[in-house]
Amino acid sequence: MIAAGDAESRTERLKALVRDIPDFPKPGIVFKDITPLLESPEAFNEVVPALWEPWEKEALDKVIGVEARGFIFAAPVALHCGAGFVPIRKPGRLPAEVEAEEYELEYGTDLIEIHRDAIGAGERALIVDDVLATGGTAAAAARLVERLGGEVAGIAFLIELSFLAGRSRLDNYRLHSLIEYS
Numbered sequence: 359m360i361a362a363g364d365a366e367s368r369t370e371r372l373k374a375l376v377r378d379i380p381d382f383p384k385p386g387i388v389f390k391d392i393t394p395l396l397e398s399p400e401a402f403n404e405v406v407p408a409l410w411e412p413w414e415k416e417a418l419d420k421v422i423g424v425e426a427r428g429f430i431f432a433a434p435v436a437l438h439c440g441a442g443f444v445p446i447r448k449p450g451r452l453p454a455e456v457e458a459e460e461y462e463l464e465y466g467t468d469l470i471e472i473h474r475d476a477i478g479a480g481e482r483a484l485i486v487d488d489v490l491a492t493g494g495t496a497a498a499a500a501r502l503v504e505r506l507g508g509e510v511a512g513i514a515f516l517i518e519l520s521f522l523a524g525r526s527r528l529d530n531y532r533l534h535s536l537i538e539y540s
């Protein structure tokens with residue numbers, strides 16, 4: 359268990375490695391660029407177990423990553439906790455039979471897909487993504503897991519943009535975020 363003071367200093371350390379890019383990918387969006395954090399082996403190494411920490415005493419069967427930046431965090435979390443890694447991808451990228459869900463982005467709408475046989479009935483899955491914005495992507499990912507008969511153990515984010523109230527769309531789920539912008 360991490361003491362409150364340690365979590366606070368971790369947040370500050372990580373925040374210093376997230377760069378704001380105004381007006382990307384379109385005017386009015388402040389894009390949270392995580393590439394400086396990824397370039398720091400110490401920070402990346404700190405983030406992986408921290409994302410998993412609330413579930414570390416629980417059995418997890420699968421860790422789900424959402425294309426593309428979600429993959430960067432979900433794959434090492436899966437290795438770290440001894441679970442399988444499952445990609446959720448943009449349409450037409452997964453080769454076998456898929457289930458699809460539509461979702462709204464902060465900038466547009468899109469579709470995501472998962473392999474139908476990626477999660478077995480009753481399997482417990484942790485969804486991992488880089489940013490919680492409006493919550494549309496995570497909600498669609500959770501619906502995909504549930505449609506396959508899986509249980510969403512929780513959803514972990516590196517960054518939460520709490521001013522967009524994404525949590526309110528995900529109030530059935532256990533949520534965890536390491537850095538919050540309010």
Ligand code: AMP
Nearest residue numbers: 388389390464489490491492493494495
């Ligand atoms: P949402 O569905 O609105 O919660 O959007 C979440 C997804 O969009 C995440 O997977 C992020 O990768 C991306 N995203 C949304 N807003 C931002 C932002 N301001 N900076 C970086 N990524 C973002």
